[in-house]
Amino acid sequence: MGASGNQPVQNAFQGASQAMQQAGQTYGNLAGFQAPTAQAAQIGPVGSLATANMQQYMSPYTEQVIQRGQQDIMRQQQQGMNQLGAQATAAKAFGGSRHGVAEGVAAGEYGRMAGDFAAQQREKAYQQALGAAQYDIGQQQQRALQQANLQQQAEPASWLGRCRRAASCCWRSSWAWRSGVWHGSGNASCSW
Secondary structure: OOHHHHHHHHHHHHHHHHHHHHHHHHHHHHHOOOOOOOOOOOOOOOOOOOOOOHHHHOOOOHHHHHHHHHHHHHHHHHHHHHHHHHHHHHOOOOOOHHHHHHHHHHHHHHHHHHHHHHHHHHHHHHHHHHHHHHHHHHHHHHHHHHHHHHHHHHHHHHHHHHHHHHHHHHHHHHOOEEOOEEOOOOOOOOOO
């Protein structure tokens, strides 16, 4: 073969040599690549029960329910006192010491009932507020964790993308010649 016949073979070897050098450089760059280290998901500040304003979760109708219940108890007390007075009158003991003691005991019991009712209603309202606050705080934590996990998942994806681009670049530069003839410019560059 003449000089023109040897040219493609020489270019093929020269191109392959250049591609191998470039692949070696690219793989050499990969050897110094530092993969990101895994870190636990970091969540931002979220609320806690210690800092929660429970008043915002309390029913605004709690005091109205308590007042209505206490009015019912007072009405029962009046009816009870009227019955007690009627019994004392029938026994011809109205205004006596026994009658006074009986009224005092009855008044004390009705007072205790009213206090117990108010305490139960406030406890019930607080438990409902506590449940609502816990739900809100749980939702805040859930959103914060999801956000942190999404950010954490995005980091390896970008790292994996860089690795794939680098590997693809090495493959293209190493195998860009076909049938023994270099098909590239001889100076293909990889920027990954």
